[in-house]
Amino acid sequence: MKDRVLVANGQGFWGDSILGPIRLLREGPIDYLTLDYLAEVTMSIMQKQRARRPEAGYATDFVRMLDRLLPEIVEKKITVIANAGGVNPEACVEAVLEVARKHGITDLGVGMVAGDDLLGRLDELIDSGEQLASMDTGEPLTTIRDRVTSANAYLGAAPIVECLQQGAQIVVGGRLTDPSLVMAPLIHEFGWALDDWDRLGAATVAGHIVECGAQCTGGNYADWRDVPDLARVGYPIIDARSDGSFEVTKHEGTGGIVTVPGVTSQLVYEMGNPRRYIGPDVIADFTTIRLEQTAADRVRVTGVRGYAATETLKVSISYKDGYKALGQLTVAGPDAVDKAQLCADVVFERLAYDDVRFEPDEVTVEMLGTDVCHAGIAVAPTDPAEVVLRIGVRSPDKKKCDRFGMEIVPLVTSGPPGVTGFAGGRPKAQEVINYWPALISKDNIEPVVKVVRS
Numbered sequence: 001m002k003d004r005v006l007v008a009n010g011q012g013f014w015g016d017s018i019l020g021p022i023r024l025l026r027e028g029p030i031d032y033l034t035l036d037y038l039a040e041v042t043m044s045i046m047q048k049q050r051a052r053r054p055e056a057g058y059a060t061d062f063v064r065m066l067d068r069l070l071p072e073i074v075e076k077k078i079t080v081i082a083n084a085g086g087v088n089p090e091a092c093v094e095a096v097l098e099v100a101r102k103h104g105i106t107d108l109g110v111g112m113v114a115g116d117d118l119l120g121r122l123d124e125l126i127d128s129g130e131q132l133a134s135m136d137t138g139e140p141l142t143t144i145r146d147r148v149t150s151a152n153a154y155l156g157a158a159p160i161v162e163c164l165q166q167g168a169q170i171v172v173g174g175r176l177t178d179p180s181l182v183m184a185p186l187i188h189e190f191g192w193a194l195d196d197w198d199r200l201g202a203a204t205v206a207g208h209i210v211e212c213g214a215q216c217t218g219g220n221y222a223d224w225r226d227v228p229d230l231a232r233v234g235y236p237i238i239d240a241r242s243d244g245s246f247e248v249t250k251h252e253g254t255g256g257i258v259t260v261p262g263v264t265s266q267l268v269y270e271m272g273n274p275r276r277y278i279g280p281d282v283i284a285d286f287t288t289i290r291l292e293q294t295a296a297d298r299v300r301v302t303g304v305r306g307y308a309a310t311e312t313l314k315v316s317i318s319y320k321d322g323y324k325a326l327g328q329l330t331v332a333g334p335d336a337v338d339k340a341q342l343c344a345d346v347v348f349e350r351l352a353y354d355d356v357r358f359e360p361d362e363v364t365v366e367m368l369g370t371d372v373c374h375a376g377i378a379v380a381p382t383d384p385a386e387v388v389l390r391i392g393v394r395s396p397d398k399k400k401c402d403r404f405g406m407e408i409v410p411l412v413t414s415g416p417p418g419v420t421g422f423a424g425g426r427p428k429a430q431e432v433i434n435y436w437p438a439l440i441s442k443d444n445i446e447p448v449v450k451v452v453r454s
Contacts, residue, residue: 001242002189007182007206008237011035011082012213014042014059020213020235021065025072028251030237031189033073034181035062035082036211043175044318044433046086047119047150057088058172063095066170071103079169081160081184083176087150089114092172093452100454108454111163113173115448118151118315118440125444132315132438141438147320149433153313153440156280157203158194159447160184166451175316177279179207182238190242194281201284201306202244204277209248209266209301210236216248216266218256229255234297248299258297278314283307312439321434322361325401326392327408330421333385339416340367340389346415347391347407358400360393388421394432401429 008030010021014037024030037059050057062084066073073080085092093112100108118125122145125132132141132151141148152175161184163171171184183203186192192199209216217236218227227233234254240246248263250256267286271277274286283306290303331340344365351358366372369387371380393404405427411419 001191003242005032005185005189005240006030006237007032007034007185007240008235009034009036009182009210009213010235011037012211012215013037013039014061016213018061018065022069023254024235024237024251025069025076025078027234027254030078032185033078033080034210035065035080035084036178036181036213037062037082037084038086038175040316040435041318041433043087043150043152043316046088047318050088055088055091058086058092058095059084062092062172063099066096066099067102070099070105074105074108074169077169079164079171079185081171081181083173083181085112085114085172085174087117087119087152087174089172089174096170096172097452097454106454108170109166109168109451110454111160111166111168111171111449111451113155113159113163113171113176113447113449115159115446116153116155116173116175118153119148122148122151125440128444130440130444132317132440135437135439141317141436144319144436148317148436149320150318151315153315153445154280155313155445155447156180157183157187158281159449161188162449163451164188166449168451178211179204179279180281182207182210183281186240195308197282197306197308198304199244199306200282202246202301202304203240204279204282204284204306205267205286205289205301205304206238206240206246208277209263210238212266212269214256215269216263217250217258218262221257221262221265223261227255227257231255244304245300245302247294248301249297258299260291260293260299263291263299263301278310280309280313282309311442313442313445315438315440317436317438318433319436321432322394322396323398323401323429324392324394324432325405325427325429326364326390327405327427328391328421328424329389329408329411329419331387331389331416332418332420333383336384336387336418337367337370339418340387343389343411343415343419344391346411347404350407351404354403358393358395358403360395360400360404362394364390364392366390392427398429405429
């Protein structure tokens with residue numbers, strides 16, 4: 001067993017810079033490269049892709065990244081773990097194998113973790129007594145069952161560990177939790193038991209710190225003026241020890257900054273109850289975390305306590321919830337605010353006397369430049385030189401949303417003076433996908449693990 005493992009995270013979301021994994025691979029030593037691609041709405045998008053093309057439904061950026069880096073990954077014996085499989089991990093694995101064949105790489109172990117996709121099992125689960133009630137409202141899933149577009153249970157580290165034990169160098173999963181990508185290599189390399197709650201709690205904290213990529217090394221940081229060379233920001237590395245302690249760092253010579261305040265900012269990101277940060281494998285108590293700046297760009301984390309996991313898993317469910325349309329105009333001064341408000345009033349008055357009667361469920365009218373983002377905190381300008389008017393509607397009726405979109409462009413010539421900045425065409429109705437968080441008994445989830453070789 002090892003006493004030290006370097007786990008880096010080069011992807012905070014699907015769309016993060018490809019330079020993250022490239023630079024982590026080339027600018028210093030690492031043992032594991034983790035890549036986090038999934039968010040709640042991403043799963044629904046992937047289900048739509050798969051419905052159109054059975055071979056789709058995974059993060060194609062992951063495969064493109066491997067096409068550039070796989071020979072180096074193999075040469076340096078770095079293990080890659082990603083939840084890039086989305087709703088079609090089988091197809092993602094096949095795409096990875098095709099990349100290996102393209103580069104003449106043989107005997108590459110590629111692991112797959114599946115079993116999280118519940119879309120085809122929902123009726124069976126409901127009939128068995130699983131209500132899959134909304135954690136927000138308490139309503140049973142049956143109230144929206146006919147509009148569900150995706151349903152995925154959050155799987156933990158255990159099936160990833162199983163892939164690593166079977167010799168996988170590339171591990172691809174579906175809805176694996178963000179921290180589990182980091183937890184699994186620590187459990188595997190250090191031989192931790194799956195009920196070693198304190199160490200698993202520490203691994204959860206480590207995964208949470210780096211799950212958003214450079215957000216813990218200077219990105220999205222309040223003291224942004226103190227962050228050097230943000231263009232070359234270093235992506236984060238967990239320098240872990242077998243006792244559960246670890247340091248957050250980055251490659252030497254890269255941009256960004258690793259400090260106690262910066263790590264603290266990421267720790268409280270998306271935080272509910274800090275005493276009970278619940279994951280599939282363990283409950284971590286974030287109030288027990290101790291941080292220490294041990295050197296430049298090194299923060300040591302110790303003291304984490306963990307507790308036994310719950311008997312349920314969280315399920316991320318997406319469902320259709322009507323339509324929306326959103327348009328945008330730039331309105332120049334003088335009197336930019338008053339003119340922008342008149343534009344909004346004119347749109348809805350014109351819709352009111354059309355034969356197509358339109359009463360939207362929700363209306364959005366925002367004037368960027370008038371303290372919209374920090375209302376009540378920053379001081380709003382009294383007469384800005386220009387504002388950006390964002391105006392939108394939401395309705396169950398797609399045609400009415402499209403009708404609303406037809407009234408934005410006419411304001412350029414039939415509204416007040418100074419209206420400009422419209423170049424995107426008429427706003428079209430877009431389907432709204434809403435989020436339904438639920439819980440399910442672990443007894444009803446059986447992860448699927450498979451390792452194949454190129």
